[in-house]
Amino acid sequence: MTGKDSIYAAEQEVKDFTFDANVVEVFPDMIQRSVPGYATMVSTMGKLAGQFAQSNSNLYDLGCALGAVTLSMRRNIDKENCQIIAVDNSAPMVERCQLHLKGFKSEVPVDVQLGDINEIEIKNASVVAMNFTLQFIPQEQRQTVLEKIYxxxxxxxxxLLSEKIKGENDVKDNLLIDLHHDFKRQNGYSELEISQKRTAIENIMRTDALSTHIERLHTVGFGNTQVWYQCFNFCSMVAIK
Incomplete structure (x- = not known):
């Protein structure tokens, strides 16, 4: 069972956001009420993984959190001798992810690892998923991570990359932010919660414009990149080697 996200409901001294045990307990509710189209993104990432998975290969879920994308990928894989390697740097997330995976039987093995994405080796991969993960890596390190993946x-x-993006200029960015905040209001978040959450993440999540993502992907070698979903400032894309 998971609870309702009320982490920022009371006025408090706001500290930098972390994926700690408190967040784990309310994470599904937090995501559903904060990210428009999240279920569509997760299910489609699974379908794309099934489409591009190759026999005798690894599939990676980098920043796996509670394992939503891992489970979606596993449901769609029909190739022989595939395994999923799911990685997260939050011990509470990894522990809960392992529990979730035990509840779903599958012939596709999953290795859930506690680790730093910057340090793990990517090898023999047919699919790599990063679902709102790259945005938490320092901007100066993002190209290096993508080069390793490629x-x-x-x-x-x-x-398979999903990211929160910023507008190409201040006018466009403010429009996207206003639309997103209205989405959160409609899902029951108060002005205080919206404000305090924004303060909590501003130092640890630096968003890039969509054009920056596309240019970076092309620079590391991805010749075919396609945005297949966007709602407000949330975007999903596929980059094919």
Whole structure:
């Protein structure tokens, strides 16, 4: 069972956001009420993983959190001898992810690892998923991470990337922010919660414009990149090697 997200409901001294045990307990509610189209993104990432998975290969879920994308990928894989490697740097997330996976039987093995994405090796990969993960990596390190992913992907392999983005200029960015905040209001978040959550994440989540993402992906070698979903400032894309 998970609870309702009320982490920022009371006025408090706001500290930098962390994926700690308190967040784990309310994470599904937090995501559903904060990210428009989240269920669509997760289910489609699973379908794309099934489409691009290659026999005798690894599929990675980097920043796996509670394992939503891992489970979606596993439901859609029908190729032989595939395994999913799910990685997160939050011990409470990894522990809960392992419990979730035990509740769903599958012939596709999953190795859930506690680790730093910057340090793990990507090898023999047909699919790499990063679902709202790159945005928490320092901007100066993002290209290096993508270069490692590209190098570890097999020909025809894909990166499935979802990110919160910023507008190409201040006018466009403020429009997207206002639309997102209205979405959160409609889902029951108060002005205090919206304000305090924004303060909590502003130092640890630095968003890029969509054009920056596309240019970076092309720079590391992805010749075919396609945005397949966007709602407000949330975007999903596929990059094919």
């Amino acid at each position: 190098a570890g992907l097999k020909p025809g392999g894909v990166l």
